[in-house]
Amino acid sequence: MPGEFDLIRRCFQTPTSHTVLGVGDDGAVFAPRPGMQLVVSTDMLVAGRHFLPDADPGLLGWKTAAVNVSDMAAMGAEPRWITLALALPEIDLPWVEAFSRGFRACCEGFGIDWVGGDTTRGPLNLCPTIFGEVPAGQAIRRDGARHGDDIWISGWPGMAALGLAHLRDALELVGEWSACCVERLHRPMPRVALGVSLRGVASAMLDVSDGLLGDLAHILERSDAGALLDESALPLAPLLAACRRTESATSALLSGGDDYELLFCAPREARGQIEALARHIELPLHRIGRILDKPGLWMQRGSGVTEAIAPRGFDHFA
């Protein structure tokens, strides 16, 4: 069994491309490019809460990095550096190597230098801190939504929740869809290109990790606004094809977490630009509602009736 320092050398010391000093010293040294501001975020994954202790280590490595990269995307930032603090119950070298490969694959895929961390014995816990860059003043915050703005969501939110329900035997998915939904759960794809392209376009943005409605409520709260969603505009089709149950599909779309799609607001005038962007990055962007100046959340039903709805996100302490 390797010791702590062996383990660091074998699994965590990786080449860097834009870092002054990486793993091996008391601290890492790096500098943002001129005119850029640093954006920093930490997102921790705890065994038994965010993943099952017997999760595939390679996929877990990818996801541990990806959920942090997604926070950069949600700010309109380019991810650049990451550190990883981890507690391991024991040194299981094949496990750590596989985890590290998955983590590194995500870092390499998004041009991120892995520059440090901390390794200790304890209940399995994974805690990256990520650093990104954004041109000064251009970070896309949650508090900028304005009356009349459109509300947009990227991709196909809800697929990860269907994948999870399928793995738990709570829902049967149509054959060819099950692998696709489980893949979305295990290998979320952070929407960095979208986030960066929305600088100067989106008025507010976040990544959906706890469910569309619950996360939309964060934007509404920070922006002191309300929202009216259009039921007929919700991107339900693939979810319905996957599970063939309207209620499960709708609840996965509105309340399912773990998709890491971007939810953003933008003024009406930006519609053409956003539609062109969707074609350019080959990612569907759905306009699902609009921002109101009175607080609250409403859904315009297919029938034309408008109903108040409760934001049902996932709250770890509920």
Ligand code: ADP
């Ligand atoms: P110190 O004793 O100064 O706290 P450590 O022994 O904790 O240093 O770590 C030695 C070096 O290894 C540091 O550069 C640290 O950033 C790096 N390191 C430790 N754990 C990890 C990890 N999980 N991922 C990446 N780098 C790590």
Ligand code: MG
């Ligand atoms: Mg240390």
